[in-house]
Amino acid sequence: MATSDQEAIQDHFSRIREWLNAHRDLSYPEIFSPLYNDEDRIRLTIAILGEHSLLGGGTPTEKSAYALGKDLNLSQIHGSSADHLLRHRKRAKHDIVIQLCTLAIMCAPVDSQELAIAYGRRAEALLQVKLYEDCLKDVERAVKLEYPPSLMTKLLLIKTRALASLFEVDSIIVEKAIEETKALAKEMSGNKRGPITYVLNQIISGKVKRSNHVVKWNDEGSLPDFPPGHVDNAELPGASAAIAIRYSGKYGRHVVATRDIDVGEVLAVQMPYAAVLELDRRNTNCWYCLKQTWSGIPCDECVTVLFCSEECKERAWSEFHDIECNILGFIITEKMDITAIMSARLLIKGWREAGSWERLKENMEAIESNSDLRTKGFTSNILDSKKYTSIITLSACTEKRSMEDLFRLSVGATTLVYTLATMTTIFGEKLAGDRDVLLSHPWVVFAGSILLKHTQIHSVNSQMACEWDPKAGSSWTRAMVLIPLYGLINHSCDPSVNYTSHGRYMALHTIRPIKKGEQIFDHRGVSFASVPYAQRQLQRRQLFFFMCDCLPCQQNWPEFNDLPSYSEMDLPKSVVETLDTIMCSHNVFNIMQSRSTLDNSSVTPLSLVVLIENLKELYKYVQQPCREIEEVVRTLEHIWLQTGSRCQSLDS
Missing domain, CATH: 1.25.40.10 (Tetratricopeptide repeat domain)
Structure with a gap:
């Protein structure tokens, strides 16, 4: 593409950003109220951008300026x-x-x-x-x-x-x-x-001896098994029969315990419907399976991503990358976040699974007509994480969003569908990017509305797939993933479960006892012991559109340093002595860990067994809020993190 063409496209998106910044106080049309649907919002957004000359025009050139081809x-x-x-x-x-x-x-x-x-x-x-x-x-x-x-x-x-x-x-x-x-x-x-x-x-002559090769960390090497005698969940493949999906007016679809569950149990081992690698890892990790690779192979068409094998490369191409490849350069150049990639990938996978736009729309209408809110998203009586239905039925919180938020999300979805329409053949051929062409096409507005829904779903349901970095002694986000079952687990500032990432898998462990019938809770980024009450509520409201009414919020539990110790509680002397012994053992364990080089063998199954048993003993005698419980939980989560995915350095 000529330099003038590239500059024109860059100027087009710069003008959209400038216009949005200049109209922060715009009185948004009523159609962006939650009372209206996503197709109405996309249709109006295309019209608004067209009216302000913020949509491109003409026939797209053969090679996009954003393709970032071989050089x-x-x-x-x-x-x-x-x-x-x-x-x-x-x-x-x-x-x-x-x-x-x-x-x-x-x-x-x-x-x-x-x-x-x-x-x-x-x-x-x-x-x-x-x-x-x-x-x-x-x-x-x-x-x-x-x-x-x-x-x-x-x-x-x-x-x-x-x-x-x-x-x-x-x-x-x-x-x-x-x-x-x-x-x-x-x-x-x-x-x-x-x-x-x-x-x-x-x-x-034998003077060059056989040499030990570098042992690669196996992300899935410590993938947990379900306990002996485990009964598979009839409705939730890859989950324990100890959990089930329920529905209520207050909590929507949520997950509850079907029996008493102890600390340290594995409740689910799931693969995501979609997983998008963090962009700063795309030169070191496989774009499909997320695995770290030192001998990766590139996409034949773009310079954007890497694959660990021909198998992953072919799978990615057949599932989503043949379309996605054409727009990744745009997403990266325009500094759009991972939400755009996730939204586009969900659209490609859903469209491909349906077989056509007509069939996808029929499927969406069938989903909306399902009156059983508990099983919405089920396929053949199961919540199948391999099916698009399980994702598109997750909560989008549309009714709780402001008109300004919906408008800005609509602009992002419109920009993305414009890019797909003009840079790819997902609609049969590359389209001209002017307003009338986009509005008159039978599927552009529909696709834009699905992208808008994906953006909302991703913002409130995705999980961070983290990796441990032994060299830095901390963890990073490797990818954002969407797992239908985990999207149904509601938030509490005192969660009952913890996630661990193992390559493409994510396991769900319990970190406190759960009674039969009790709801399962995770935490979305914050816990009571780490973040003050007011800050937690602000984050919940701004990012997830609800006010948290969990027990720590109701009772305003203190942060970690101010938590009460069991030694301050009215407990029998024998119990205090038992708990003292447990915490003495725990302190020794922490000292040993701090001296560890955190190599591949530093965390053993015994470490987890000891921590889990210590936590069980604590819960026998005391309940949250308790400083020692929180301390052991933090250590357990820290060790679980080290058993999962790792970022391995060759410079150690």
Whole structure:
């Protein structure tokens, strides 16, 4: 696309932002009242933006300015930076080197010699950090492409060194690699052949010993199992029969206990309907399965995302990325948040699952006609997290939003449907972006209304899939996920459950005893011991559109430092002594953890067993609010976090 075209598109979206900022006090039309529907809102928003010349016009060009296509020069820049660090072999720079190598791969034109060179460069970097299997994958990829013959001997030497580190020197696979490298080395001049022959002789003589490769953290290695004798939930696949969905006028659909549940039980292990990786992790993690990867492969069309394998790449393409690929550049360039990606992906998946726009609309009408509010979203009598119905029926809180909020969300959804219409073929062909074309198309307004609903659903139902970073000693958000069952769990500032992320899975554990018939609660970002009452209520109202009436809010429980200790309670001496013993053990445990290097073996199943048993004992004698209960709960959540997904550094 010409520079003038790109500037015109950028100016178009800049004018929308400027207009919105200039009309903060606009008296919004009544149609943005919750009394009206999302199609009315999108239709009016298109008209308003068109009236103010904030919609583009004309026929879209063949190549979008936002496509962020392959760029040979950019690939070479990243590659040169990686080469510089590789030559100097600076310590504690392995993560940066491999990221630069990966960026060079992502930017390199498909099937080009530059792509082959980039794979060879990363193979060398992976050899240095002892990721031998990943190294061999990149060698194979480089060989399949147009790898320069002048560099082939060095590439085969990298392969031989990696194989010799994995297998015995007299194994057939290593012997074959040595012979292939020798044969090519013979064609080299003496001064170039010498170093290669020397390394080969070192390998043959056994002076290069087999080396331990880097052990990758398995995100799913500690994925919890349901307890022995567990009965599967007939309505909730992947959940314990100890929970069920109920409906009430006050709480809507919610989750309750069908029996007494003890501390530490696993209530569910679920995969999301949709999971969107945080954008700052898209060069290090798989865009489909979220797994951290050092030998990832790029999308063939864009330079935006990475995949850990051909399988994930193909699945993503067939499920959503073939459409999404065309607009990710726009979302990133315009600094839109992850909500836009989630909303668009839900639309693509829902449309694809239905098979057509007509069928999707029929499905939506059938859902709305379901009078059983408890089972709304069920498919074949189950809440199936693989079905779009389970997502689109989650609460959007539309009736609780302000007209200004609905208008601004409508502008975002309109911008997104405009982008899909003009940059992709989701409506059969790329459309002109003027108001009349969009309003007259049979499905653009409908699709925009679904995007608007997705935006609202995401804002109040998504969970953060977190990962532990041992190097930093803290956790980060790896992805935002939508899991239908978890979206039905209401908030309390004293939650009864805790989530742990394990790659694509998210497990649900109990952190306090739950009585039969009692509602299951999680917490949406804040707990009573961490955030003052007034601040909690403000956040609940602004982000989730409700005033919390949980027990901590009703009784205004104090924050952690002001919580009462069991030692201050009127308890028998024998009970205090028992609790003293428990907390002494807990303090020793915390000291040991603080001295730990937090490597792959620092957290053992025994750690969790001890913490859970300590918490059970505490709950036998005291209840919240109690400083010691909160302390043990925090430690338990901290340890659970370390057993799940991790951000692994090669610079340790």
